[in-house]
Amino acid sequence: KIKNLDNLLKAYNKLNTDDWGVILLGDGQELEGLQNYVNENNLSGVKFIEGKPWYDVPKYLALGDVFILPSYSEPWGLVLNEAMACEMPVLVSEKCGSAVDLVDEGKNGYSFDPHNLDSISKAMNHFIENPALIKPFGQRSKEIIRYYSPENVAQEMFDGCCKIL
Numbered sequence: 001k002i003k004n005l006d007n008l009l010k011a012y013n014k015l016n017t018d019d020w021g022v023i024l025l026g027d028g029q030e031l032e033g034l035q036n037y038v039n040e041n042n043l044s045g046v047k048f049i050e051g052k053p054w055y056d057v058p059k060y061l062a063l064g065d066v067f068i069l070p071s072y073s074e075p076w077g078l079v080l081n082e083a084m085a086c087e088m089p090v091l092v093s094e095k096c097g098s099a100v101d102l103v104d105e106g107k108n109g110y111s112f113d114p115h116n117l118d119s120i121s122k123a124m125n126h127f128i129e130n131p132a133l134i135k136p137f138g139q140r141s142k143e144i145i146r147y148y149s150p151e152n153v154a155q156e157m158f159d160g161c162c163k164i165l
Contacts, residue, residue: 004114005071011120016065021045084145089137091123108140
């Protein structure tokens with residue numbers, strides 16, 4: 001429930017497009033309810049894919065054009081790092097801890113209020129109405145996430161320890 005996929009599907013249902021779809025990767029307690037919502041509302045373009053091991057996630061990210069993390073809460077949301085490393089533009093709930101650090105508003109993506117369907121739909125519409133933004137926003141994502149490489153993070157931690165000592 002905390003992943004907020006029900007509101008993502010409701011926001012998607014409000015969009016006026018047949019050219020876009022939604023891929024939901026993973027399983028969980030909400031799966032049956034989400035599938036029922038899709039069937040009851042005749043939503044086309046929604047694909048459910050069962051959970052995969054972490055090392056296969058990039059294969060599935062490659063199926064999409066834009067990454068969406070709609071959670072009500074995420075301490076960080078590491079999957080966002082993975083999507084950005086795959087050069088994807090991002091749409092991220094403002095309740096995700098990484099949104100402040102990883103979303104360069106209007107340059108690699110947009111943040112939104114996960115409780116507000118209009119806010120989620122508006123974020124998605126940025127790319128539906130302006131598909132030419134996808135590639136440059138994805139490139140900016142890759143630039144941003146380079147700073148968060150294991151080597152850079154290790155160096156920052158080392159430097160911090162040296163300052164303390």
